[in-house]
Amino acid sequence: MIRGTNRTPGIARKGGACLLGILFLFSVGCGGGRIAQEKGTITLWETYNNEEHDVFMEIVKSFEEWYAKERGEEVHVRVKRIPFDQHIQKIKFSAITRTAPDIVRVDAGELIDLVYGQIVYDLKEIDPKIEEYLSTFMPVARESVRIPLRHPDGKVRTGVYGIPDQLTGVAIYYNRTMFKEAGIPFPPRTLRELRDADPPWDFKRFREVAKALTKPERNQYGVALNSSLWFSLPFFNAFGADFIKIDPDGKFRCVLDSDSGINALTALASLYWDGSEPGAWLAGAINPDRGFINNKYAMIVSGPWNLKTFRKSGVDFGVTFIPEGPNRREIPVPGGGTIRVGTSTNVGGTDMAILKTTRQPRLCYEFLKYLTRPEVHAKWCNALGQIPVQTLAEPLVDFSGNPDLKVFVEQMRTAVPRPKIPRYGVLEVSIMVPQIERAFRARNRAGVRLALGKAVEEIDRRILRDVNVPR
Template identity: 35%
Template sequence: MQRNPLLIAFAVFYVLLAVLTWSQDVTRTPDGRTVLTFWHTYGDEETAMLKEIIAEWEKLPANAAWTIRPIRLPFDGHKPKIRTALTVGLGPDMARVDWSFVCELARRNACVDLGTLGFDKIKDQYVTGPLQTNFIDGKYQGIPEQTNCVALFYNKTMFRDAGLDPDQPPKTWDEFIEMGKKLTNAEKGIYAFGMDNTVWWSLPFFNGFGARLISEDGKKCLLASPEAVKAMELKASLFATHKIEAGAWRAGGTPPEQGFQNQKYAMIFTGPWNLPRFSASKLEFGIGLIPAGPNGTSSNVGGNNAVIFKAGKHHQACYDFLTYFTSAPVQAKWCMKLNQIPVNKGAYDLVQFEDKNLNVFLEQMKSTLGNPVVTSFEMLENVVNPEMETVLTGQKTAADAMRDAVRKVEEKVLTL
């Protein structure tokens, strides 16, 4: 495929313009401090908090030679901007990136191996699930920076109306199915559950069965394992066999969050980002852990990681800032202010949330496993999602669909 020279020229011009606009070429302040550039995707409130933390770090005597220059990018556009900047040699010293982007950057040989900076000595401070998303090809290539996961939201009013205890959500999948039959009234369009059908949203099922999707060395797809097949069979049974799931995953179906807010679905999986929305709607809801499978309760990992780029000249200083930023005391301050989940285990005993629902997510994160590490998680979903749908619609057995998924993943995803 031939490259369009006009497009390349435009990309270079765009990055040059961005750099000049952001004054990234300024490498030293008037008082002699060396500038470290940090590209991030925070919102307004987070950015204000970040500036406070940077100021505190810069005041420490050990950091008198450095200043952090935060540069804000739109989240939806941060991946192409970073790709282009790295291509033309104008990337930042460090950046906050979506968890799924770290693997691509690492395999472009763009990230510093944090083990060379001492990360192996402190890695156990970090929550396991987010930490695992940074372990690529035998090295830690990023630091967990912000995290979340999904848990089970349930409608207390609908539980009460079905004769169920509104303070006792299901703890196992057997309980979930039993309660689900009492909560479902298909004639009225009321269902116990509304679910999504993508890889990321299915990880609570797979993880609860102890199924790993990709081998640790990144060379094999493990979706055809007995554990993965059983997890997929359970998920499909909620719709096809037990008929307690609404088909929210189908084209034209009512999405889970909308169905929950409209009190058509008694239970959904979602994350802490929906707490303000559901609270404002006056729903009487509760939150429980994901129902336990044979391997216990587990969830998925969302959020962001921080990486240090090899092209920068000051790796140790960047590492010192990022480990300060994600230290227990700073994480506790950050998370209580912004109602977020700490990435540092030491912060768990320090945070006290006004919204007690957040405590459920703290507990859920303790048992959450890292997501599959692949160069393109988007491609993984494009390949696997249709195969999972064939199971839900009865076109294939779970064993056949997962076997076909393995072949396609190994051909199209693991070769990237």
């Protein structure tokens, strides 16, 4: 399972220096070639936890056996485990020492930095039909690896820079005992139930329920929030707030301070303003996960990584959707057709990328396609209780022992990719968290507008100025 903590998934630890460091180090490291490599051998660096690593190694072994049988050649995939927090630093160091691997597993946000560093393959160069292959992936998964770049002619072109191997996002956990005590019906658990809900499970209803579940005399509050951008994106999405626009001349522009963005953050902040949210995002406060386990918070925003933890804690919980906003969209569903709903979520997860220093790009690509074959990916999901990235694997996944995971799968159908710009660590930690907290403290719409306006100024100055340099 992709592990979640109170930090935002995918935050680069070194902030603004990360991209420039990659550009410099790879220009040094790629100039003189790389260490000698055995034919038929590829090296892969990954950051899986112990349980995931064991399953992954089984898949590696089955690939080697399959390749020998189908191709009549012996191949080897050498796997090296890298701590997640050191992953990017390890990649940069490998460029200097010319020991770069062939494939790296990276967080979706880190992939974008590698793309801007011009060190990973656009997979269209290896397989011109890569878009066709990705057509059976969860829509947001395939969209997350399609990254636009501004070229010297001023035009923006989109490449495909990885193959998703894991996908995650957030939904609403709720305390079933508190709902029952307050006489509040449980919220919907499928998109069809959400579409047909009466009263609708929208933000108005969400706020009403949070108020009804708030009992300060019992140290009980309706909802707990996180002030990070990543955890706030589902609400921006549900209100139809765009983050980045690309002008006709190919320039990237932040538009988060639009009316939709202001409406979204005002709605979120209003939960704090009316006392339903006690300030769980403040330094020193009981964080949402801990407060949910301790029966302090009735609802929190979190992901599937907490399913096992919450079950073990003994809390009686359910999972439902991010409340609907005004941005109602037609969402494709299995079996054909669409369902029109206003919920949305964010995107976390990881991608496998092929470095340009490899001498065997086609063998690397063949391994990544094998990794995401329906039957192989289903084995992964069944063993680890994870959201299928490959939709053809979904019918092969057994959700009977983990019905709450199915809610997350439904929620992920509504997901919108995070902003496709580099320096996510700067965006999250240095820009958005301070301004989201500023908006919470403002206690009025005018303050929210000022906070988002300041965030847009900083994003344009600290990130988009470099993004708009042609590559």
